[in-house]
Amino acid sequence: MYLPKWDRKSTVFVAGVAAAALLFAGCGDAGGAAKGKAAGGESRITVFNGATGTIAENFNPFSSTALQPARGIIYEPLFYYNLMSSGDPKPLLATAFEWNKTGTQLTVTTRSGVKWSDGKPFSAADVAFTFNMIAKTASINTNGLAATAKATGANTVVLSFKKTSFVAGPSVLGDTPIVPEHLWKSKDPATDINQNPVGTGAYSVGSFTPQSYELKKNPAYWEPGKPQIDKVRYISLASADAATSALLAGEVDWMSSYFPGFDGLMKSKKELSYVNTPALTTSLFACSNAKLGCKGPQTDPAVRQAIYHALDREQLNKLAFSNVAEPPSPTMLIPGRDDKWISPAVPAKTATAPDTAKAESLLTQAGWTKGSDGIYVKDGQRLSLTIQVVTGWSDFISAIDAMTQQLRKVGMEIKASQVSWNEWNSKELKGTYQLSLNSIGLGPSTDPYFNYEGKYSSKNTATVGQNASSNPSRYANPAVDAAIAAASQTNDDAEKKKQYAVIQQHIARDLPYIPVVIGSTLTEFNNSRATGWPTQDNLYSFPASWKSWDNGIVLKTITPVK
Incomplete structure (x- = not known):
């Protein structure tokens, strides 16, 4: 279960509990994990952070393929x-x-x-x-x-x-x-896999196999009394289905996954709890810039605006996201958390109900006329669009199924293309797509600068066929570039707000990334072996089991159940 650089959350499906028992039979000491004790009566938890298949040993925190605990658990930031x-x-x-x-x-x-x-x-x-x-x-x-x-x-x-x-x-x-x-000083930081990492963090590596690895607490850790969990085991599972089964079977203590019917299944197990931390804006990425080689109706801003207004987000939430998603913002910020940064000149949230009249008006004003089959046409081009999605991302696939019907009502034909993650990622980077369902969010801090600079700066894109570093929409707007540059030169929040207001005015109109919902980030915990996990009332960290840096905070905060 690979996590793209823009932090698309993983998805998981329901499977039989028996599958977990078979799976863990081949993963070492499952019995020890179930009892929450390692050898010698030490406390122990098991974590699934999305790893599937063989685990490649790499604890180099600077490597793009580093194992996630390297950043925050073994090595710490300032x-x-x-x-x-x-x-x-x-x-x-x-x-x-x-x-x-x-x-x-x-x-x-x-x-x-x-x-x-x-x-x-x-x-x-x-x-x-x-x-x-x-x-x-x-x-x-x-x-x-x-x-x-x-x-x-x-x-x-x-x-x-x-x-x-x-x-x-x-x-x-x-x-x-x-x-x-x-x-x-004697390592090559670009290539060394750092097999025996020495860090300041709460844990160090105890043992490693291609199926799982175990961290042991650092007895000399600088924060008094921490950590209290003796050993933390990270496992690889054969499939996404097996993760849900493992959780329900009591074999996993911490994971972050969406699965259909999660609420009822979680309630059936009193020892389980979860938190929902919406922090990623699920969006339709559009290859929007015809001057850089993008092709298709989505290069017309009116088409992107029509999609924005035609979406029935309440229905999408119900059909695809188990009613745990929230309304997004056209500013691509998170309402509530980021209110101080959202300009009053731009709607703070999208409407949850569709405005089909507005959508069709935008199209007709832009020169689109409805054909005999009900699909709009302009200059001989039908308003037919393909949305790419990764095979197996069930919530996104369900969302596209619903969008197909919703957008048909306003004269748009939508086709879904399910592809492997590698192909999906490559098409986004190279610009060889029309629409792509993905997520935006999670910079190094909540300052909007990081999303705006990454996704909207023309410095971060390229002509179609060449890899765009972080702006796959190929968006280029001199006014936005200037505001991003001005925001980078100040430490004054008032001046930043002024520049962000300029950016928001343009991106809410141009919509190179069309906000769909603020997607759920569901994280599940087993409370029978450890307590002190983040809760909805005490989000002392972003709780996702796959999130670097935050993991170090969580693992040194939780305590064993006596």
């Missing part, structure tokens, strides 16, 4: 940014930071008394080494970090940037794993 809150970041390996007035220098105070899991002391020199190593190694510099670092004391490091870089703060402070200089 601060933790909770995507469920707009509050200040939580200190981890650092206790304070301060920008200079021009945003070209960031001074960080590192935490005293921290040790690496091999017993060596952690210091500001390790932080400086990490950032300098990233700056020198282009292949691991995924955030585009342009900074050099210098330790000016045992607990002080200064990062220097070539230009104003206030917006780099969350990436630098909350999305960079800090590694030990004494070990990494």
Whole structure:
């Protein structure tokens, strides 16, 4: 179950409980997991984070194929940014930071008394080494970090940037794993799989097999009394169906998956609980820019606007998302969490009911005329569109089935194309698609800059046939580019709001990404072996079992059931 870079959540289906029993029979000590105890009476939980098939050993936190616990559980960042809150970041390996007035220098105070899991002391020199190593190694510099670092004391490091870089703060402070200089100075950070990772995190690697691996708690962890769970086992399952079966059979303690009828099935098991944390805007990505080579009716803004108004989101929620989705915003932000950033000049939320009259009016005003078969036509081109979706993403497939009927009512023909994840991803990157159902969200912090810069900046796209780094819609708007650039140069929220209002005005009209719903992110827990999981009333972290950084917070917060 692979998670694309824009964080499409995984989906799971219901299967027989017997399948889980057979599956776990081949995965080692299932009995120990069921009892919540490892050898010697130690506490233990089992996590499914979406892995299927053979697990490839790689604990290099800079690698694109690193095992997820490398980031947050084994290696830690300087601060933790909770995507469920707009509050200040939580200190981890650092206790304070301060920008200079021009945003070209960031001074960080590192935490005293921290040790690496091999017993060596952690210091500001390790932080400086990490950032300098990233700056020198282009292949691991995924955030585009342009900074050099210098330790000016045992607990002080200064990062220097070539230009104003206030917006780099969350990436630098909350999305960079800090590694030990004494070990990494002799590693190739681009290729080393780091088989025996030494970090500052709450856990280190205990054992590893291609079917599962186990983490053991770090007895010298810097935060007193944490962690309390002795061992954490990560497993690979044969299929998505088996994950639900494993949860219901009591073989998994933590996973994040949607499955039809989840509410009733969860209620049938008193030891199970779940939280729903909508944070991803399920959207129709449109290859929108004809000048860059996109082809099809979706390159007409009126068509994208008509789709936006014709969708019956209440019906979609009921038929495809088990009534746990929420209305999205044309700003592509999350209503409630992001209210302070949403301009009053743009609707904060989409309507849940369709406006078919508005949709057809937009089409006729743009020169589309209805053909004898009820489908609109313009310049000899029928308004026929193909939506691609990954085979097996059941909620998305159901949503497209419903959209097909909804959009037919306003004279659009919709065809679904189910493809493998690799093909789906490749078509988006290369622009060889018309519409693609996907999700947007989860930057390094809740600042809208990260989504706006990634998805809407013309710097992040390319002509059709070439890979677009993060703007697969091929959207290019000089006014939006200018507002993104202006927002990047300030640390003043009032000025950011001004620039974001400009962006929102344009993207709500142009709709290169058409918001459908704010999709659910369902996370399930077994409370018979551990307690203290995030709840709807206490979202101290984004709880998804596949989410790096947040996992480290969850695992050091939960406690064993006595």
